Amino acid sequence: MTITATYGETIEINAPIEAIYDYRLDFVKLATYNSHVTNIARTVDGEGGLGKGAEYVFDLALPGWEAGMKAFLKVIDTDRPNTIVTDTGTDALAGREVNTFEQLPNGAVRFTIQFSIDLPDEAKDGVEFIEKSGRDEYKIEQAAIKKALEA
Numbered sequence: 001m002t003i004t005a006t007y008g009e010t011i012e013i014n015a016p017i018e019a020i021y022d023y024r025l026d027f028v029k030l031a032t033y034n035s036h037v038t039n040i041a042r043t044v045d046g047e048g049g050l051g052k053g054a055e056y057v058f059d060l061a062l063p064g065w066e067a068g069m070k071a072f073l074k075v076i077d078t079d080r081p082n083t084i085v086t087d088t089g090t091d092a093l094a095g096r097e098v099n100t101f102e103q104l105p106n107g108a109v110r111f112t113i114q115f116s117i118d119l120p121d122e123a124k125d126g127v128e129f130i131e132k133s134g135r136d137e138y139k140i141e142q143a144a145i146k147k148a149l150e151a
Contacts, residue, residue, distance in 0.1 A: 007131040008114035009138035015149035017109045021081035033144035113138045
């Protein structure tokens, strides 16, 4: 059996929705706002280079893990400027990330990242930690994107 861990975070950013969407879709920039990511490279071009079908590989070093690991990210679907769907993880564990962008009446954009991963039953005691760690990381990523685009 498996259990599912799901978590997400939302932030409002005062920048054009297309700028936020395009910044997030350019995953080569991931290392600039996620300190656990290094050596990222696009290995397969997607639609328009960055879109659906684009694939990336990178080194991932998570807190508490002595050795880094090889990770991947694949753009599964896009709907500019509203949604980016990716599969990301390692060969052992991977999940689905959904990024949504919503224009608000006040001119800001609501940017939400939601992640879901199926885990083996043996991981049930770690689900709370996984979800908290993931939310914390998304908060950091979103704050860095906000800082870059509101500057």
